[in-house]
Each structure stands twice: as C-alpha cells, then as structure tokens.
Amino acid sequence: MKSTLLDLPLQPDDQRKSTFQTILSTPSLVAGGIMLVLLIGLAVLAPVISPYQPSEQNLYAFLKPPSAEHWLGTDQLGRDVFSRLIYAARSDLKIMVLAEIIPFCTGVFLGMLAGYYGKWVDSVISLVTDTFIAFPFYLIVIIVAFASGAGQRGIYITFILVGWIVFARVTRGLSASFRKQEWIASAQTLGLSGVRIILRHLLPNVLPQAVVVLMTDMVGLLVAIVTLGYLGIGIAPPTPDWGTMIADGQSFITTAWWLSAVPGFAVVYTGIALSLTGDGLADLWRRK
C-alpha cells in the first residue's frame, strides 16, 4: 500500500507523555484493568481452576450452603455453583464480546457518514435511528431474540439489528463537529476523497470516544444477555449462563438465596470492571 505524509492521522493537539506513566496515574483505569484481567483469567482458565465439571450432578449433595468442599455451595441438582459460575463467565463474556463487534463497526461507520456528509445522508440515518429508539430496548430485544430463535444465534441477530445505534449517535455528533474544523477543510482542499478523509482522518479522532462508549455499552449488552437467559430465550441450557443460574435459583430463594444472589454479583462485578476501564480511558484521552 502506498502511504504518504498526508495519510498520517491529523490530530488537533499533539502533546504526548510516556503512555505507560499516564496509565499508571489514572487510578480508575488501573483498578478496572486489574479487575478485568482477573475476570478474563478466571474465564479462560475455567477448565483448569474449576474443582468440578459444570454439569456434574451429585444428587446426594443438593442445595448445600457454601463450604470448604463447595466454595459457593451446590444447586438443586447438586452441581457445584463456583464451577458453574466461572464456566458461565466463559460463555457470557465470549458472547458479549462477539456480539459487540458488528454493531460497533456499523455504528461507528454510519455515524461518521451521517456526521461528515450531513444533508440527506444524515436525515435518512437519523430517521432510522429515531425509529429504533422509539421501541423500548428490552421490548425489541425480547421480540427479535424470540423471533430469530432462542439461543446464541438469536442474541447475535438482535444486537446486529439494534446495537449499532449508540455508536452511530456518538460518532455522528463528533464527526459533525470535526467537519467544521480547519484540518478537515485542508484535507478537502488537498483533494482527498470523502471515504479517505473518513477512514484515515476522521476515524482515528472519533475512535477513542467510541471505545469509551463501547465499555459502558458492553455492560448493557451483558445485562441484556443475562436478562434473556433469565427469561428463557437466551443462552440455552446446558451451556452455563449467569441469567439461567439466577432463574433456576429463584424457586429456592427462601432456602438457598445464594443461588440467585451470587451470579448477579458476578454481573455487577463485570459491570464495575468495564465502567471503571471506560472512565479511565476517557480520563486518559481527555488529558492527552
């Protein structure tokens, strides 16, 4: 590929410190990062760490409270809750990341198109966004997930349809404000094509903000995946999932409350980790 000086991303200000130092001086990023590494470590190493198989039943030891043998107790079929919890982290986090890829790309791209070109392109994209936003998020998620068939495929289809809007809104606003600035005008006078300006110059400047939004959006996506699991139209058993774990535990809430409480705390933990990371990244880029 031929590359010229013109293709270097133009940046409004260019004061850079050592990246490593700046990261260390952003406490929320450090805290969020450590929490995420721990979580991902547990999920990846689940087969090594987990004391039991996630679907291994032991009908002699069902609904046991937490003990040395079963750190988080056992469920109604005598399955080890801790093992199920980290195996569920594996499936839930994997789906969360995969389901976010396509919406992120389409959203960022459509937002840049709308913001950069304005006029009718913007009107059309905005009208589509407004239409989607009119439907309550959970209503549309539930209907589409059900209609496209319960299970992982349903989750992916649902978020390809509705997940891009958040990103489109952010990058649209940013691109529209950049469009009025000099460095875009100078790129235009140099005769660069619209697509090239968008991909080479606009993209690097809207990406940080989009990534910050991605962090919080992933929390929302995870909560939605878990909610679908709880409602019985998400990840299908026997694949472990925090939502189905909470739903299964609901019948035993008076006697074994930890069955429903513990998977919920796992979701909350993930949420805190991701939003701290997002806050930290936002801080970091603001200071640059």
Add this chain to the structure above:
Amino acid sequence: MMKSNTEIKPSVTLDSSRRWLTQALLRAALVVICVVTAVFFLIRIVPGDPAKMILGEYSTPEAIASMHHTLGLDLPIGDQYLRFVRNLVTHGDTGASIISGTSARELIADRAPVTLLLIVMASFLAILLSLLLAMLAATNKDKLLDHLIRIFPTITLGMPVFWVGLLLILLFGVRLRWFPVGGVGEGWTGMLHSLILPAITVAFTQIPTLVRSLRAQMLEVLESDFLVTLKAAGIPSRVILLRHVLRNSALPTLMLLGVNISYLIGGTLVVEQVFGIKGIGSLLFSSISKRDFPVIQGIALYCAIAVVIISLLVEMASWWLDPRTKGKQ
C-alpha cells in the same frame, strides 16, 4: 449560555416558533410512519414461516394455507400493508388474536391499567429518591457522602433489573414480610401496597442517571451569584434549598425521565415478569410463547407510539422553557 431575558433576539418571532413546531410535528409523524412500517415487517423479517411457527413443524399444507389466509399472508405485500394500515387507522388495532379471536387492542387495553400505574409509581419514586440523593450529594460536595453517591452509578450500571427485584423480594418480602412477594393485591390499597416493591425496582434503573445530572444542576444553582445574593439577604439555607434549588430542579428531572421513558417501559415489562404482575409484560410473554403475532405487533406499536409522543412533549417543553427562545415577552 444566554440567560438574560431582557435582550430580545430578532430571530425569535411567532413565525419561527410556528415553524419549529411544524417541523417537530412533521418529524414525529414521519417516525410514527416508520414505526408502523417496522412493526408490519416484524413478522416478515423473521426467518421461517409464521404460519408454521404457529401451527408447529408437522402441520398439513391445507392448515398452513388457511393460516396464511387468516393472517392475510396470501395477499400481495402491498395489499397486506394497506390492509394493516387501514385497520390501524380505522380501528386503532393490529388484528385479532390468533388464539382467542379477541382484538389485540382490547387485550392490551385490558392489561394496560396495571402497567401504567406501575410506570407512574416508578416515575414518582424515581424523582423523589433522585432529588433526595442529589441534594445530599450537592450539599455535601466532595465529602464522603458525595463520593458514595457518585460511585452509585458505576455500581448499579451492571445490575440486571430482574436481579434487583429478586433481592428486594428476598429482603422485604421473604425476610421482613413488609410487602407481598408477588402478584397484585385486592382493592386500591392492596394494589398500591403490592406494587411498591416492583415500582422501587423499576425506579432503581432510572435513579443513577437522574442523580448524576441533577447533582451537576444543583451545584450550578448552589454556586450561582443568585444564591449568594439570597444568602446575603439572610434567608436560611434550608429555605433556599427547598424553595429555589429544588424548584429549579424538579422540572428538568421530569424531562430527563421523559427522555428515558423508553428504558422505563422496557424495564417495567421485565419487572412485571419477576413479580408475577398481569400487565402488558406478561401479555407480551404469553403472546410470544403462543406465537400470537397480532398481539405482539400491537404491544410493540403502542409502546413505540407512546414513546414518540412523550419524546415530542419533552422536546416541546424544553424548547418552550429554554431561555434563548423566550424573547417573546
């Protein structure tokens, strides 16, 4: 930001406000048309034949053909769309339920009161609690309480609403026995009593966003010249807080809630399921399990139109209240 009302901007005239209103109304109408079209295509973008989904895998071709006829799927797509729109405009309906034959509109209207009551109670609680929390945070700026309240959104962001509901049931229903664990009570008092926990659950989802923006607004008022003047005039700070700060924040809170109405409705549908409340949410789930498409379409349509109308009202209210458009008087 321009806040003075004395300066009359020549651009703001009766004409421009009329033009703004026309544009806003046109835009909302266009969105409604798109919403109707989206709902119409809802059962057509779904992979697979809806008739087969309703009748099951092993249905006879005759049964499927007759179901196609009932659903109107045997007509050309343009005619189907016209029929759908005509039915909607003349009867406000999306068709008869495939299961019971009752019109979708009636089924929804039957379930709507409980859901609406729940939404109103949740909004009320959300406003009340967020005003309280925001006031505590703003008056204790940078103290421990403020930090605790500001961490709150980070923690609650990842809380699934149904899980919050379960924890509340566990604490206030099972342990403390203050509220029933599910269902809707008899009579007005019983009904209100049984809806308090679900309403708190729904409100919980809105509080973090509301507190965050309210706190910022209150700090702006608390640190303004206007307040310094009031303090200098010897008015006690409690009175200032209640009279001026609170009054200035109540309307923005209500409007922010209007912006979030879509999330509020969505949360309510899920929470109904946790508490076993027979509202729109439970109608949605039972229609989904019976694949009752006209009812599902009806719920989606009514919810979306409600959101469009509320958003329009909020937009109009904020335009009306914006000091920059108030040059008229």
